[in-house]
Amino acid sequence: MEWFSAPDYWLSRLVFQRALAALYLVAFVGAALQFRALIGERGMLPVPEYLRHAPMRRAPSIFQLHYSDRFFACCAWTGAALSAALLGGAADRLPLWTAMLWWAVLWALYLSIVNVGQTWYAFGWESLLLEAGFLAVFLGNERTAPPVLVLWLLRWLLFRVEFGAGLIKIRGDECWRRLTCLYHHHETQPMPGPLSRYFHRLPKPLHRVEAAANHVTQLLVPVLLFTPQPIASAAAGLIVATQLWLVLSGNFAWLNWLTIALALPAVDLSALAAPPPLPAPPLWYEVLVIAVTALVLALSYHPVRNMVSRRQAMNRSFDPLHLVNTYGAFGTVGRVxxxxxxxxxxxxxxxxxxxxxxxxxxxxxxxxxxxxxxxxxxxxxxxxxxxxxxxxxxxxxxxxxxxxxxxxxxxxxxxxxxxxxxxxxxxxxxxxxxxxxxxxxxxxxxxxxxxxxxxxxxxxxxxxxxxxxxxxxxxxx
Structure with a gap:
């Protein structure tokens, strides 16, 4: 099936995978360094106590089978080591099925952590990392051309991240419609960065421009991701630029960086490096990718229904595996x-x-x-x-x-x-x-x-x- 592969996106796929591996590394290291006080056996919200009331069907996790602080640390540091190896390109030297298994192990380890993390892991970027990580399992490695269906699923994910955030704002706090939310946001956001004070002190007309540009980038630009090149690349570039602005203005864990990573597969980088000769994908791989695509589209029903609803919810998972989720942030902005x-x-x-x-x-x-x-x-x-x-x-x-x-x-x-x-x-x-x-x-x-x-x-x-x-x-x- 010639339509199945998109060799021109070989480099885009490679850069995305390296970026995702780096973010997995950050997430696993953070889990390893912080878990004992938060969710450890003697933590504020201990995992063993939580698991007594959370069955496997509601919180699938390897820790349902066994939990100890030593075992959790082993899982977290194993995830960090596997992520570092992927960042170094180790999976590209392996057969396709082995590389896919490697990505799947990473996803399963982090899913296990998130599903016992309780309120400490109740953030939209946790589900976003899991959803992106699940799709990465089926992207192939350097020995295969990227499957076009998974590339479209990554654009679909990026669309939901941006469009969902835009809708929650335009429907939520009146200050978004008046373009005045950024009079306050840089000062009242959860964790300001070293430049946040300077952003806050920008003239109010510039804050209004910021808010208007946010609406354009989140409500109009994402639609262009589904258009032919080079328009799709330009749309992805605008999203990257907006996310870098947010990186400079505050601390939002890996939300902005992961959004930037998700924009990369939509950019045609073929002019920078021609793909090497690539063999035809095996039949089992084609069948598996088509099945996963059908699954994601079926599971997209609830997120789409949520987006079109006037009672839109932010950052919600509709299945315990976090396969297809809904996103959004700052529907309300604090003034104080x-x-x-x-x-x-x-x-x-x-x-x-x-x-x-x-x-x-x-x-x-x-x-x-x-x-x-x-x-x-x-x-x-x-x-x-x-x-x-x-x-x-x-x-x-x-x-x-x-x-x-x-x-x-x-x-x-x-x-x-x-x-x-x-x-x-x-x-x-x-x-x-x-x-x-x-x-x-x-x-x-x-x-x-x-x-x-x-x-x-x-x-x-x-x-x-x-x-x-x-x-x-x-x-x-």
Whole structure:
């Protein structure tokens, strides 16, 4: 079947696979370094406890068969090693079926992590990585021409990512229709980056241009992905440019980078390098790709129905394997930035004059003089959930108490998620949390104080709390 292959996209496929392998590597390393405090046996939301109430059909995972922290670490580091090898091109030296199996193992390992990750893994980019990773299984390797059906499925995925995000905005917050959301977004986004303050201080007419350009890129440009070349390449290029703008303006884990990677297979790079002579694909491969295409199209019913619905949901999976999902972000934009500041004291009885020492996080705002850091595509899961905690205590109810308890115990794994421990010699006697209103300083304030932020106390978030006599250390109850 000559129509089955698209040799002109040989280089585009190769670049996409390398980019996807790099993002898999980031995801697995992040899981390995953060899981013990978040979902480990003694974590805030332990996997063993979750699995007692989550059957295999609802949360398919290798950890349904066995869980221990050592086994989880082994799976995560194995995923990282396999990803690094793919990044180096190892799968291109193997037979087609072996390369496909390699990609499938990566997908299954990360699916196993996401399906036990609970609220720590409830982000749209987790499903996006899994959906892209599933399609990558069927893209072939350097020894085969890319199958045109899978290339179209990748465009279909990119279309849903962009178009779904555009629809959720235009239907959601009125400020998107008035083109005023970006008056606030750069300041109130979950984790600002080092340039976010400069983006926030752009003139308001430029913010309106930003919002209008966002609507064009997300609602009109994605349709052009399905047009002939070179229009499709130009559309993909516009999406890449928009995503790079977002990379510069904030930290959104690997969402922007994966969207950029998904745009690459739509770009015709044949002028840069001619494909080598490639054998005809085996019949079993053609049949398998056609079957997968039919499956994806059938599973697209619910995401399409969601997109056309006035009650469109953001970032939702319709099957436990995360094969075909719906996407979208920032249907509502906050006007005010709140931050939960966590503090401890070693005094035995808190008094009005008690000295409280602040726990510093790696990414989220705290110290007003500290310049926000660039962490994306690495995902600081605790820092992101602290943003939600500031929006409403309900978001933090399942895990915040466990977090405070671990601070009171000087839990090593939890403290590794933070930038520093203000109590290196002994645990604090009390921990409290306070809610502050944060705003970026203007140029004059920045010059006068050297501060990046200014903050104003709002209210107590958690009163001074200590371990009660007889409390069992976290994770041993």
């Amino acid at each position: 930035r709140y931050e939960v500041v966590v503090e401890g004291t070693d005094e035995r009885v808190p008094r009005p004059g008690t000295v409280w020492r602040e726990y510093a996080f790696k990414g989220k705002p705290g110290d007003v003089r500290r310049v926000p850091r660039q962490y994306a595509p690495y995902h600081l899961r605790l820092d992101w959930l602290m943003w939600f905690a500031a929006l409403s205590p309900a978001y933090a109810r399942p895990w915040f108490g466990g977090f405070v308890q671990r601070l009171l115990e000087n839990d090593r794994d939890t403290l590794r998620l933070l930038r520093g421990n203000p109590f290196p010699d002994a645990p604090p006697s009390y921990v409290r949390a306070r809610l502050y209103h944060y705003t970026f300083t203007d140029r004059r304030q920045r010059r006068a104080t050297g501060a990046w932020w200014q903050r104003r106390f709002v209210r107590e978030y958690l009163p001074p709390t200590r371990l009660r006599a007889g409390d069992v250390p976290a994770g041993q109850a």
